[in-house]
Amino acid sequence: MATTKKKTTAKKAPSKFDIITMYMEYVLEHEMYPKSIYKFCKANKITETDFYAHFGNIDGLKKEIWIILFDKTMEVAHANEAYDQFTSREKMLTFFYSFFEMLTLNRSYILFALSEHDRALKNMEQLKGLRKQIKSFASELIAEDNEDKQFKITKNPTSLFSEGAWIQFLFLLKFWMDDASAGFEKTDVAIEKSVNTIFDVFDNTPLTNILDLGKFLWKERTM
Template sequence: MATKPKVEKNLSKIDIITYYMDHVLEHEHIPRSVYKFAKNNKFEEKDFYKYFGNFQALREDIWESFFDNAHSLMNQNEEVANYGSREKMLTFFFTFFEILTANRSYVLYVLEENEDQLKNLKQLKGLRRNIKSFAKELIEDDNDEKSYSFLKRNESIYSEAAWIQFLFLLKFWKDDKSADFEKTDVAIEKSVNTIFDVLDNTPLEKVFDFGKFLYKETMK
């Protein structure tokens, strides 16, 4: 009687990402080679290359997956469709940092892996593109509702500001020692409101309020 061929489990991108993150946390270094990584996790090396060209591509994809998950979770709330751009940005950042918190051990390790911070930030290349695109879409939607061109916001400037804002929040979250990262939530709310207030040319009380908050936290 002929034997049935062995049926291999279909390996997903998420499976490989999970294996990789587990490896980094357990061994505190990236895998030495794709071959050893695949062998240790009992899958074929060729299956890795279905999704990633190398480990750097995988590392970048992890951050893009964080973005995709946050964006998807945000949009599962039907009320979000009726939010303005300010509320959408707040909701996104709150959701994104909840995901980072759920993966805090991995995130802290890879952001502090090298003394050269530029090397650590290299993995955020795809995330930067996604956050800037998301911010640009929000401003485009706002601009479509404005009748006069002088009332429209500069999409490029705002999208870059949103990325810089994210980097600040990421640093703040890394250093946050408050219970349940409550201070990060405050920083998110104040920073998002400040940027929108500046863009709307409203009084600068909130800018000073945000500045005082940053000074207070930095001096502690």
């Protein structure tokens, strides 16, 4: 009598995004980071080989989450057909609005990740890759603006602008973490005022918006 062999379907290896999703869900469900890659993989029924195909360690995974958030934000921005015609100011506003929408969608994880250690600098370690991306993005914007300026003396230093954009992001990140307003509307206001202010500084017309931003921050601090 003829025998038939059962067909076996090979299990599809998890993608980088699959593993990141597993990791974020693990952290939120257990309210702690996995103590080892072995335990994380066992809990999610994947092999360590699956994990190491995409990440060298947990710290690398944590950094990659922020880079993916940046990449997804830029995808959303460029999906707007009018984006390429935006001014640098409008592109920066679009980026911050979209990025903080991404953070809000993942707020529980983000708040946990940034509260892991009592030392703020230790928590900033995971943002190294994001810092590089944001500074590069800001440098591109200021370089575009410089192309339209005839005299070298009126051109703005890209390194100073890019570092300012990073500091601005850290300020907005802390503001967003502390924001208890409905829909995080105060964060939206802070984004608008801070972006307009930094661009006004580089356009040499800062006074009105700097005072406006200062009043807003003073009001929030006293409240």
